[in-house]
Amino acid sequence: MSLLSVRHLDKRFGGLHAVKDISLEVQQGEILGILGPNGAGKTTLYNLLTGFIKPDNGEVLLDGQSLLGIASHKVVGLGVARTFQLCRPFVGLTVLENVMVGSLGPRVPAVDLEKRAHRLLDQVGLAGKAHAPSELLSYGDLRRLEIARALATEPRLLLLDEPFAGLGSGEIAALSDLIRQLHSEQGLTILLIEHKLREFMQLVSQVVAIDFGQVIATGTPQDIVKNPKVIEAYIGKQDTDYAA
């Protein structure tokens, strides 16, 4: 049985049909990539999966249990954690405290919160900045904080939303290694939305391509890249007559 099963998910915002009949399966322990141009509905999909917004139709099953109608904070409690495109730290709290807040959920074993938070910061590479005010972090460090905070909730499924955006190549490599490590060492199931194709292709085992709210293709990274519909979505049709 898949860890996450999405069936015919549908959502409209007034006239905008943001998510159209999306279905996908995520197996335990895999890294599934989600590809699609801006505005395709990827973040909306995440919002639907995590209970931030309610779908008009469709079903979301985590390990066979329906997530529909469950409040977003409870969804986290069931093991689904996500990061956001715009990292928002808890202003006024230190980096360590930020992670500690994430450790207050029901899935976390009763241990010393501070020690655990330190361990998580080590894991993401923020060890030296534990007591820094979180609002002063650089972009790349904020990303790491987002991930540390998500990991703090002890998730089974991690939804990453464009974690490489705005990062330099060195930072991307480091973050990429971290993701690989989380996957291989902890067996974390990961959903990855990302535009940086090179790293993306090296991380994921399966890809779901989305455009205009619909799934246009699924397959291995190699297949997807050659898929004409995917190419069309990103670049446009081959023989479009612009003069017409």
Place this chain on the structure above:
Amino acid sequence: MLEILIFGAVTSAIYAMLAVGFTLIFGVARILNLAHGSFYALGAYGAYVLTTIFKVPLLLAAPLVVLGVALFGMVVERVLIRPMRKSQLAVLMISLAVSLVVEQALFLIFGSEYRNVPSFIDQKYVIGGVDVAGQRLLTLLVAVVSIGGLYLFIQRTRLGSAILAISQDPEAAQYMGIPSDRIFGVVMAMSAGLAALAGIMAGPFLSVQPSMHLLPIVKAFAIVVVGGLGSIPGSIVAALMLGYAETLVAYGISTSWTEIVSVAATLLMLVLRPAGFFGKRAAF
């Protein structure tokens, strides 16, 4: 019945003048100015001082007071509010503090007895069998003209366009070269002047004492919340609704319940539909 119609209209007119100024400064600068009631009070007291103590004829005193209070509003904005603009709550606290200072100052200077502000028109008229003071009718007229004038000003002039632009997107307006800060001052001046005018017109028939700023600000806030923060048409509609609701309650139940009408309306609106009837995030 006609009584209710007329008196309700007059009440609504005063409330509209207060609410429009309040919603204007909010729509443009995102300031919930709790000192707005003080402008109203200063308008009434200003008219009292100029006419009674300095023996200035009312026709001359009125514009002087309006200008004076407008200037005061500008100064308050520049000196006390603008530095606090990063926090809406700080602005709330500061403007509340200013209103308390003004109230105390008025109390210390004039004491707590009611003062007399002279009317423009002393005679009473009879409309359809109802006795109406000329001053009340004039107030209604002044309200319509001043609000109408303000609305036209915003829609038709360059400064008005700038104001609209800032209310929609302050940052973008600045990129276009519009001096937001200076315009905040101008808008505050207009807002204060309108409130002062309401005080001058209503002073003769409403109570003039140091704490007179409180109820108007509660009602202006109520109207603006119901009508939609930042929307002038919304404020006018809500002012009518509140003015008539109060008049009906005063005639039907008792006057002591009238204050509750506005406060309860505010509370209900905030809970049920915080954007108000016509509210949008930005412009009016």
Place this chain on the structure above:
Amino acid sequence: MQLKHIDRGGALVAIAVMAGLPLVFDSRYLMGVLTVAAIYGIWSVSWDFMSGLTGRENFGHSLFIGVGAYAAGFLNTAWGVNAWWSLPAGMLAAVVFALIMGIPTLRLKGPYFALAMLSGAVIMQRLMLIFWEYTGGEEGINGIEPLIRSPLHFYWFVLGMLVLTVVLLGGLARSHWGLILKAIRGDEATCQAAGLNVTYYKIASLVISAAFAGMGGALYAHYQLQVSPQLFAVVTSITIITMVYVGGMSTIYGPIGGALLLTLMTELLRNFGEWRLMVYSVALILILFFLPQGLVAPTWQKIRHRLAGGQP
């Protein structure tokens, strides 16, 4: 921030001084002032717990104070209940109102929440006047029995309740409760996304804040031996907020200093008679401008630093 020995020492010294002052200066008047200051301390600390930590400033704290006081008044006079029941009754009344007001209004943004709570207090004040047959109108309820006959012992009791308040609320603030409330201040949506039920914590902190305020209200009723609608006034709420600003927002202990300072200042200014409120309001403006971190808490931090020999 954990409690160090310095903090505990400082607190003990402060408590000893507060308790001992009426013994040193045998003045009934001073004791009265200190009792009022202590009650304001309870109100300010309770306000700081919710509004200071979460940043959602509540402009209607007087509502909880008033219902606590009136509950005490009714129980003691109209229903002849033993005065000691006032404290839990006051807390209960305040908790009920906190739920009534809090649940619908806590999802509003900052200033709107502040003003919605203010509206609640104003409505309550009005209602007390409208239903004067039951509530005594302007005059309120008179003839409330004192809780403890000896003013000195009552003062020590109030002081004890203040200490209890700070210990409980301070403890909560230092626990993961405080962390969550501060996170809510930082970013509510992110807090929710971290798996925390933000709505529950907001309402719970308001209820806790209200409970202590109501308890303080009941104490006040048994001190003044009368309650009036003035308790619900905006001035009461603003005074408390000023005390918290002076003391130091979100420090929990700072507001006590603020309460003391402002109560003493009010008394000293009694000679100025009508200028009092004016001075108050101007002081508030000055504090907002020049001392946003407050006076008491930063001063204590400096003293602490020195005493610890420069080590934090």
